[in-house]
Amino acid sequence: MSNPPTISGYRITRPLGRGATARVYLADDRQGRQVALKVLLPEDERQEYPDAAGMFANEVRMTMQLTHDHLVRGYGGQGFDEGAYLALEYFPQGALDSLVQPGRPLPPEQAARILRGVAEGLDYMHRQGAVHQDVKAQNIYLDGDRAVLADLGCSYMMGQGGRVGGSPFYMAPEIYRGEEATAASDVYSLGVLAYEVLAGQRPFEGDDYNELMAQHLNAMPPSLAHLAPELPRLVARTLQQALAKNPDDRPDLLEVMAALNEWLGADVEVGARPEPAAPSGPVLGRHAAPQHEASAPVLTEPESETDAAPGLLARWNPFRKKG
Numbered sequence: 001m002s003n004p005p006t007i008s009g010y011r012i013t014r015p016l017g018r019g020a021t022a023r024v025y026l027a028d029d030r031q032g033r034q035v036a037l038k039v040l041l042p043e044d045e046r047q048e049y050p051d052a053a054g055m056f057a058n059e060v061r062m063t064m065q066l067t068h069d070h071l072v073r074g075y076g077g078q079g080f081d082e083g084a085y086l087a088l089e090y091f092p093q094g095a096l097d098s099l100v101q102p103g104r105p106l107p108p109e110q111a112a113r114i115l116r117g118v119a120e121g122l123d124y125m126h127r128q129g130a131v132h133q134d135v136k137a138q139n140i141y142l143d144g145d146r147a148v149l150a151d152l153g154c155s156y157m158m159g160q161g162g163r164v165g166g167s168p169f170y171m172a173p174e175i176y177r178g179e180e181a182t183a184a185s186d187v188y189s190l191g192v193l194a195y196e197v198l199a200g201q202r203p204f205e206g207d208d209y210n211e212l213m214a215q216h217l218n219a220m221p222p223s224l225a226h227l228a229p230e231l232p233r234l235v236a237r238t239l240q241q242a243l244a245k246n247p248d249d250r251p252d253l254l255e256v257m258a259a260l261n262e263w264l265g266a267d268v269e270v271g272a273r274p275e276p277a278a279p280s281g282p283v284l285g286r287h288a289a290p291q292h293e294a295s296a297p298v299l300t301e302p303e304s305e306t307d308a309a310p311g312l313l314a315r316w317n318p319f320r321k322k323g
């Protein structure tokens with residue numbers, strides 16, 4: 001391991017990976033817990049994402065502010081300066097993208113449990129007034145049957161505004177248009193994920209950003225009931241409806257969870273939605289003014305093969321043939 005960073009209170013054991021904004025290490029903390037320690041990339045490695053430091057600071061703030069069984073747990077961190085880091089719950093099983101293969105859907109009930117877990121994590125975020133903006137298989141970690149939504153680098157509190165962004169395979173039409181993200185935009189991304197895990201294919205494919213944009217803006221998704229005939233009709237209909245072009249036509253997460261619960265049997269009571277809570281704790285760090293005017297979304301993935309750093313393309317488009 002070449003020159004691991006020194007972060008006070010953590011003993012680094014080995015590298016786990018690298019993302020757009022950070023290197024991630026397996027480490028032990030002072031309590032003897034194994035953690036995934038994310039450390040902001042040094043400045044000379046951040047050319048691909050000029051605002052990597054801002055995204056990382058945002059990830060630290062949002063992760064430490066939000067606590068739920070289906071959201072990645074932050075144990076500690078600091079978002080600023082070159083020593084910025086975030087200590088996270090470690091998932092030895094890894095992320096869902098390692099299980100999702102084209103043409104090989106997951107066993108339906110396992111897939112449905114994963115979707116329900118992600119829906120619960122998202123529902124909690126939305127009730128806190130936040131949007132995630134980057135729901136995708138790569139950002140969902142598995143702990144046995146528990147699915148945990150991670151990577152809050154793109155998330156923000158809706159009332160306070162933030163950057164519109166996401167990953168092209170999962171982005172809702174309104175995000176492609178540069179409009180503000182809402183809870184319904186996350187529901188759309190959950191719908192894309194549903195096709196991946198239940199049907200073994202994405203609703204829309206494309207080899208570059210423009211092709212994908214055209215699909216998400218204009219094309220009708222294939223019938224989920226047809227692709228996965230074993231699904232109860234209500235589940236197939238609700239999840240396909242999550243891909244409605246108009247955000248108002250999408251189901252809300254209570255409807256998604258109710259459909260999944262009817263199939264799986266409810267582990268959790270889905271009750272009336274409480275009023276969104278005010279954001280807890282002080283707001284730290286930068287917040288852009290709310291964006292009401294159309295602007296280009298911030299992508300968490302490179303836009304094309306030419307832009308991709310080695311190794312990133314395969315993760316951006318795991319359905320694409322490698323090599």
Ligand SMILES: Nc1ncnc2c1ncn2[C@@H]1O[C@H](COP(=O)(O)OP(=O)(O)OP(=O)(O)O)[C@@H](O)[C@H]1O
Nearest residue numbers: 016017018019020021022024036088089090091300
């Ligand atoms: N909590 C965790 N538990 C286990 N492994 C992790 C954890 N967090 C990150 N990793 C590993 O580190 C890698 C980099 O993670 P990171 O969140 O920085 O980026 P990413 O989600 O893979 O990509 P991007 O930054 O482009 O969204 C992951 O691919 C994964 O292998």
